[in-house]
Amino acid sequence: MKEPSDSGQPTEPPPLAESPSSIFDLHAFGSDVVVHAVGSGFLLLIAFFWTIIIPAYLSVENYGYWQLFLLYSGYIGILHLGFLNGILLRWAGKELSEVGT
Numbered sequence: 001m002k003e004p005s006d007s008g009q010p011t012e013p014p015p016l017a018e019s020p021s022s023i024f025d026l027h028a029f030g031s032d033v034v035v036h037a038v039g040s041g042f043l044l045l046i047a048f049f050w051t052i053i054i055p056a057y058l059s060v061e062n063y064g065y066w067q068l069f070l071l072y073s074g075y076i077g078i079l080h081l082g083f084l085n086g087i088l089l090r091w092a093g094k095e096l097s098e099v100g101t
Contacts, residue, residue, distance in 0.1 A: 050070070055063055091099045 054066060058066055
């Protein structure tokens with residue numbers, strides 16, 4: 001940084017240093033995308049199993065119980081009210097030692 005001169009000219013500001021957290025890590029982003037894609041594919045296979053394979057082996061009465069079970073398990077997903085998503089948004093991208101602080 002230049003010292004102020006007596007000529008009244010403004011001095012140049014120092015160059016901005018990039019912090020390590022502001023640099024985009026393409027490798028980490030790509031691995032996150034792959035993990036998300038694999039998880040979504042796994043959920044697709046489970047949904048296929050639930051909707052095609054299981055009803056083929058159940059009677060009509062047991063299929064009704066199966067649908068009732070799915071309804072109540074869906075309520076459990078609603079009851080947490082996004083608590084896990086809030087945790088993910090708060091602590092995503094932090095080191096393990098920084099989580100919870």
